Amino acid sequence: MSDFATLADAIASREFWQIVALSLSVSLSASAAATVLGLPLGAALAIWRFPGRGAIVVGANALLGLPPVVVGLALYLVLSHSGPLGGLGLLFTPAAMAVAQAVLALPIVTALAHRAALDCWIAYGDALLDLGASKRRAVPAIIAMARAPMLTAALAGFGRTVSEVGAIIIVGGNIAGYTRTMTTAIVLETDMGNLPLALGLGLVLIGLTTMICAGAFVLTGRSNE
Numbered sequence: 001m002s003d004f005a006t007l008a009d010a011i012a013s014r015e016f017w018q019i020v021a022l023s024l025s026v027s028l029s030a031s032a033a034a035t036v037l038g039l040p041l042g043a044a045l046a047i048w049r050f051p052g053r054g055a056i057v058v059g060a061n062a063l064l065g066l067p068p069v070v071v072g073l074a075l076y077l078v079l080s081h082s083g084p085l086g087g088l089g090l091l092f093t094p095a096a097m098a099v100a101q102a103v104l105a106l107p108i109v110t111a112l113a114h115r116a117a118l119d120c121w122i123a124y125g126d127a128l129l130d131l132g133a134s135k136r137r138a139v140p141a142i143i144a145m146a147r148a149p150m151l152t153a154a155l156a157g158f159g160r161t162v163s164e165v166g167a168i169i170i171v172g173g174n175i176a177g178y179t180r181t182m183t184t185a186i187v188l189e190t191d192m193g194n195l196p197l198a199l200g201l202g203l204v205l206i207g208l209t210t211m212i213c214a215g216a217f218v219l220t221g222r223s224n225e
Contacts, residue, residue, distance in 0.1 A: 010197040011204075015177070020204055023162065023181040026094050030101030031158040034109045038157065039150055042113025043139045046121045057114060063107035068100075072170030075100050079171065092173040097181070100167040105157035112156055116149035117142045155213055162209055 010016055045057055077083050079091040090096045120142050128138050143150055165183045172179035174188060182201045189198040 006196040007200055010194075011200045013197075016197065016200060018177060019180055019182055019185050019201060020208075022094065022179070023183070023205075024208070026098045026168075026181060027101060027158065027162040027164075030098045030161040031105055031154065033098070033102040034105035034157045034161070035154040038106050038109025039113045039143055039153065040139055042110045042115075042153070043117040043142045045110075045114045046117035047125070047135050047138055047142065057111075060107045060111040060114065064111060066104060066107060068104060068164055068166035069170065071100055071103050072167030075103070075167070075171050091171060092175060092179060094172070094179055096171040097168040097179060100171050101161035101164050104164060104167060105160045108160055109153045109157040112153035113143075113150055116146040116153065120146040158212065159209065162205070 042060075045053060045060075075096065076091065078085050079088070079096055080086050081091075090099070121138075124142075124145060125138070128141060129135075133141060163183060165187060168179075168181060169184050169187075172181075172184070174180050174184045180188070182205045186198045186201050186205075189195070189201070
């Protein structure tokens, strides 16, 4: 009973919900950026043929397993005071964390969108061109026609961002009340032995991702009826 009460106190604390809010803000911003860039890029790679296209497709798929700590280190060097973008003052801020998450999510969204768009373009591309659509105008049409797998690509990107730890610790610093997210707080609180807070954050993280994915699945199912 005391353990339950301690867990309830941790969930009711202001610090707990500040961490949750920051996590959602950073992860949703990063996944939105990856989606806005990745879906059109994946569709364009399916529609256009140009020198180097194959290398880009291979690269996007190869970067699906991009190590987060390497991304974090690279961004740290770029955003540090001695780096080329050090003057922006982004290091150890939520913005730097969102950039790191977006970099990790972009190859996932692009690769999955390309696969979905390629199947759709093979099936309907000639019909779209016969109807007078240019390849540029076909990009949003293909995205709309393959909306279910495109949504899956966006959700995969969100799953990557919301579960990220390594890169955002390096560029965010895990600063209490400023850059501490659910994943980084879970690591810290577990190391400190504060298991109720870590467990509470873990439950919320699982609950949020499950609800978002389930809701998107339901909406996609209704749109296909």
